[in-house]
Amino acid sequence: MAGSAAIYAGYIVVALIFLFPLLWVASLSLRPMAELFAFPPRLVPEHPTLAAYRDVLAGSPLARYLLNSVKLVSATVLCALAIAVPSAYALSCLRFRRPLLKPVVMLGMLAVQLISPLVIALPLYRWFSGLGLINSHTAVVLVYVALSAPFATWMLTGFLDTVPVALDEAARIDGCSRLQSLLRVLLPVMLPGLAATAILLAISTWGQFIVPFVLLTRSDLYPVSVGILDFQSSMDSVSTHLLAAAAILSALPAMLTFLVLQRFIVGALTAGAVKG
């Protein structure tokens, strides 16, 4: 079938365009220094080595940056969910006295996400400088949570809307308070939605750049997104393989999370997109 052949040709072109840059950087990271400028360049190194990864992890602050990122991301995801779950419960299960308020709040959740973090980072920098909160991971996490809680609320409301109301009502008739019903009955049911939201939050927070770039000035506190920029400016062309290894290492957690759970995520994303 000519049509199928054309589709596969298209698949290959698309896969090459999106995969090749990554493969090339992976290839650079696996080369010994002597092969960096090999001519003609080859994708598969002649003598592949993991030396660059060892050097980067042992001989540079990258490991510390990665650790900082893990710390910031896990704190952010936990706090954002803790704030978003009750909010989503209110939006999905409770009756608003003025019915118009609910759509307004939902739209507000979307609208705040469209404001560049830079716009709020500028006044926060001035404000936090006065309060002595520059170089505080707690302050960075607070801002991260403010940036991600609206999105989390919006996603979780969508998931809670799909849980039958009868479940909540039954729990309440059995004598649960609303909080008990939410924690013991609804949360277990919406676990997949909770997980998908947590993953998307983790991936976006891992890549978050502007807030730590503005609010942290001590390099030992940098998350990897800011740290790798520092790393890049301290490199020269003979250490291209080190920079490549650092780039791969800082992308790996987000990439692996995504690849392992991609069906899950694509489902959540497309559901959200169709709902609007």
Place this chain on the structure above:
Amino acid sequence: MTAGQRRPIEDRPFVWLAPLFLLLAVLYLYPLIDVTRLSLTDATDAATPAHYTFASYRSLLGSSEFLAMTRVALIFVAASIAGQLVFGLLIAALVCAGERRRLPGAALVRAIVLVGWVLPGVVIGIIWKLLLDESGAGIIAYAASLLGGRNPTFLSAPGPALFWVTMANIWRGTAFSMIMQYAGMKTVPPELYEAATVDGAGALQKFRHVTLPSLRGILLINLVLITIATLNTFDMVLPLTGGGPGRATEVVALYIYHLVFSEFQFGRGAAVAVVLMAIGLALSACYARMLRRERAA
């Protein structure tokens, strides 16, 4: 209202929403008001007190740097959104066509495209910087030399630098457009395609007369969202060009950052930030209207 009629505290939505609202008030609303206030001052850096003045806005209009930045930003945004919409649409159509024929591999292609989207922006900048290396280690330089180009310039000359920064941004953002269009195409009833096939329509005609009209709403929403995302681009450009050479790739967010943190003109930086925010708000208002119309449809 008497105490007897009052709803129990746990039935009130705003009790549950209070933590979220408090957080947003302190870390969103207050900063937004404060940045607007600062844009009306001559503040220089974080510490010194400032006086109120309109000078920041007035000086922007006469500033050649601001006009040059606007030109760069317009080219960058227009080319990026055109590229992302078109490629996103093509790839979504391709994946959907494959799925309709039940060809294996569609999910894999979708996943590969999305990988570019989950990468941190700074890493994307570094990846493209490595690809565009103008010395012997750069693969794109090598490809250009095979095509007969000698000593090509990518990031070291203003025109090519802006071109490649835009390309990198299209590479990054296409996945988001693709997934939105894909979700939209999934909602088109298959019967429409079957009917078109019966009527003797070819693949291109189906795309033109069935797919595109059904996607109108989603395309508009998509357009608004990627315009805002592109306007706010910051992290990817920094490792790639740092806004250079000169200021040839200084997009809006980078310009604001330079004004505030290199030139210590907090007031002017805040003024540009307010302009950026105003554009964002106007676009989100369009977005909200489109969403309502989509829901009504």
